[in-house]
Amino acid sequence: MSKYLVNKFLFTVDRDPELVEQYREDPRGTVAWWEQERANHLLSCTTPEASTWLAFEDHEREALATHDHVALFELGAHPFLTLTLFIAMFERDYDEPLGYQLRYGEALKHLSLPYADIAT
Amino acid sequence: MAELVAVIASTHHPFYLRASTATGEERPPFADEWVRKVEGFRETLTKANPDVLLMVGSDHFHQLWLDNMPQFLVGHAEQYDANWYNEEREFGLPRMHMRGDRELSGYLLREGLDAGFDLAFSNELRIDHSVTCPIITLRPQNDLPIVPVYTNIFAPPLPQPKRFVQLGQAIRQMVEAWPSDKRVAVIGTGHLSLELGGPRQFGPHGPDPEFDARAVEWIASGDLEGCLSEVTLDSLHAPGNATHGFMDFMLMMGVAGEGRKADYVDTLDLFHTMEAYFTWYPNGAPA
Numbered sequence: 001m002s003k004y005l006v007n008k009f010l011f012t013v014d015r016d017p018e019l020v021e022q023y024r025e026d027p028r029g030t031v032a033w034w035e036q037e038r039a040n041h042l043l044s045c046t047t048p049e050a051s052t053w054l055a056f057e058d059h060e061r062e063a064l065a066t067h068d069h070v071a072l073f074e075l076g077a078h079p080f081l082t083l084t085l086f087i088a089m090f091e092r093d094y095d096e097p098l099g100y101q102l103r104y105g106e107a108l109k110h111l112s113l114p115y116a117d118i119a120t
Numbered sequence: 121m122a123e124l125v126a127v128i129a130s131t132h133h134p135f136y137l138r139a140s141t142a143t144g145e146e147r148p149p150f151a152d153e154w155v156r157k158v159e160g161f162r163e164t165l166t167k168a169n170p171d172v173l174l175m176v177g178s179d180h181f182h183q184l185w186l187d188n189m190p191q192f193l194v195g196h197a198e199q200y201d202a203n204w205y206n207e208e209r210e211f212g213l214p215r216m217h218m219r220g221d222r223e224l225s226g227y228l229l230r231e232g233l234d235a236g237f238d239l240a241f242s243n244e245l246r247i248d249h250s251v252t253c254p255i256i257t258l259r260p261q262n263d264l265p266i267v268p269v270y271t272n273i274f275a276p277p278l279p280q281p282k283r284f285v286q287l288g289q290a291i292r293q294m295v296e297a298w299p300s301d302k303r304v305a306v307i308g309t310g311h312l313s314l315e316l317g318g319p320r321q322f323g324p325h326g327p328d329p330e331f332d333a334r335a336v337e338w339i340a341s342g343d344l345e346g347c348l349s350e351v352t353l354d355s356l357h358a359p360g361n362a363t364h365g366f367m368d369f370m371l372m373m374g375v376a377g378e379g380r381k382a383d384y385v386d387t388l389d390l391f392h393t394m395e396a397y398f399t400w401y402p403n404g405a406p407a
Contacts, residue, residue: 073317
């Protein structure tokens, strides 16, 4: 399980406007680059310091690489992180207010409580 | 001793600023009523004439992250920058700046630790919309120093609901025992039923109007016992996956006191979630 790392991806991409665009345009390439270059970077250090052991599991990497927010929800990614990043990437493609958000929820309609555990 | 002049609890809807300032076709049909309700609510703080605002909120993964997550944190800075890039992007919130009150921060940290709360602190806390939204609604002139108190309602494992109540009770005792002549208002924001990123999000009402009605009754009547008997970390998933923010309302019920009826109660049924506004005057309503 590497829910923490999935959340770290969503968290760090959401905070960087250039990465948001890069992930929108090239999700698979961005995920591969991020896992190679950024996954182990310790966020709380001012100089480059890194862990040595963080990596996605295959199904997590695939869910991120395919923008599959339903799979991310089912895997227990933090829903606030997924939602805000995906709004940033895709809300612009819809004309009506909340158009994307409503479709986002609709895609999850087959799910019922209890939802996947989001504890890391 | 300091005087606790108002205890205020509300939701923090980040779309209020955009809705209330929109004009023409951009202005949503519910904006005028929303503005009227917020302006009435604002008056309850203005009347109390506070000198300092102790503000309870929750970071939304802006500065506090899963590599080092505090459960309860007191801001200990002279100044606070506020709002973040993704809040500008998503809600149209502006960057803001607030003065802090380090004397009250330091006092709360020392007394809170001695009272058994292992409080974290931050000397450089950039606050987010859980605190700036109530500034925008309740004190738009943004002229008072603040002390932010952040709770974790967001990243499991979370503290139990009763711990939020206990911290609220301790905050009340600490403020009233503070050797200062300042007039303190405690303002906290949370959620009623709310779903974000799940199948029930962004409906025409909050995801669970029944829970909202019960919650408003608990808060308005100060029914801490009834609330604690029904609300658990597990039960809060049922009204919506982001409803754990209700524990910040429970903290404010702790500040207000068991059985203390709110002096001011108002609600507004909006898409997505119900807005709710409560004010208590511990020493009686100001003239």
